[in-house]
Amino acid sequence: METFVTFAQLAEEIAREAGEMLTAKRPARPEVLDTKSSPTDVVTALDRASEELIRTRIRAVRPDDAILGEEGGSTGDGRVRWIVDPIDGTVNFLYGLPEWAVSIAVEVDGEVVAGAVNVVPRGEVFTAARGEGAWLAGERLRCNTGVPLDRALIATGFGYAAGRRRVQAEVLAEVLPAVRDIRRGGSAASDLCSVAAGRVDGYYERGPKAWDYSAGGLVAVEAGARIGGLNGRPHGPGLTICAAPGLFEELHDLLAPLDPERDA
Numbered sequence: 580m581e582t583f584v585t586f587a588q589l590a591e592e593i594a595r596e597a598g599e600m601l602t603a604k605r606p607a608r609p610e611v612l613d614t615k616s617s618p619t620d621v622v623t624a625l626d627r628a629s630e631e632l633i634r635t636r637i638r639a640v641r642p643d644d645a646i647l648g649e650e651g652g653s654t655g656d657g658r659v660r661w662i663v664d665p666i667d668g669t670v671n672f673l674y675g676l677p678e679w680a681v682s683i684a685v686e687v688d689g690e691v692v693a694g695a696v697n698v699v700p701r702g703e704v705f706t707a708a709r710g711e712g713a714w715l716a717g718e719r720l721r722c723n724t725g726v727p728l729d730r731a732l733i734a735t736g737f738g739y740a741a742g743r744r745r746v747q748a749e750v751l752a753e754v755l756p757a758v759r760d761i762r763r764g765g766s767a768a769s770d771l772c773s774v775a776a777g778r779v780d781g782y783y784e785r786g787p788k789a790w791d792y793s794a795g796g797l798v799a800v801e802a803g804a805r806i807g808g809l810n811g812r813p814h815g816p817g818l819t820i821c822a823a824p825g826l827f828e829e830l831h832d833l834l835a836p837l838d839p840e841r842d843a
């Protein structure tokens with residue numbers, strides 16, 4: 580019988596194995612194999628190979644579970660669902676920038692209960708189990724608290740569609756003067772782990788997908804952060820905001836009147 584902790588251990592094991600494969604096989608200049616939502620939304624052969632490895636490992640130990648993967652879509656319909664981003668930060672992977680991750684979350688009855696985010700180039704694997712905490716290299720993580728909005732370092736990201744980016748830039752133009760500074764790392768999973776580790780104070784993004792935020796979101800929450808959407812709605816592809824309580828509300832109240840979902 581799996582517990583949330585054993586699910587997290589399994590997710591970590593598989594995310595480490597995918598990371599080792601990607602490190603071993605990444606050519607000096609990976610080629611774009613395909614594009615998805617826009618010409619800049621790329622897929623490499625190793626995105627697919629990583630997801631295949633992860634799916635094979637999950638099926639070997641948990642054959643009845645459902646899996647949602649960024650590249651392979653939804654399979655199965657068990658109470659337990661694995662949410663997989665085989666490479667979060669594919670553009671960084673393509674360019675050789677050190678900010679991409681393998682992200683694996685486990686959901687039970689629709690609630691994320693465990694997650695692992697392997698930020699492969701940094702050799703850092705973040706893990707979390709619901710109610711049990713968030714961890715990096717044996718250290719329990721705690722997000723920054725008591726940071727006012729005007730001192731907050733805020734991570735964000737952008738979608739791939741030009742219309743969405745135009746709105747994201749307009750929103751950013753109002754956020755940037757109100758905060759300490761902005762970081763655009765290029766991997767939402769890693770950004771959320773950075774909230775957990777206190778490397779940024781908060782994160783917001785319009786449009787991230789379940790595979791981008793599920794594991795990292797649990798890591799952040801288990802480190803004391805709050806995660807949510809606009810006006811009390813749950814976080815998700817609408818808007819995802821994540822920060823310690825207090826800063827969360829300040830960031831929310833800055834964003835809400837800017838109508839960041841208006842490209843929908």
Ligand code: IPD
Pocket residue numbers: 649664666667668669670735736737738764765766767768784786787788791
């Ligand atoms: C992307 C990254 C990026 C975020 C985008 C995501 P991908 O994921 O997480 O930071 O801004 O919204 O789509 O495409 O590299 O897996």
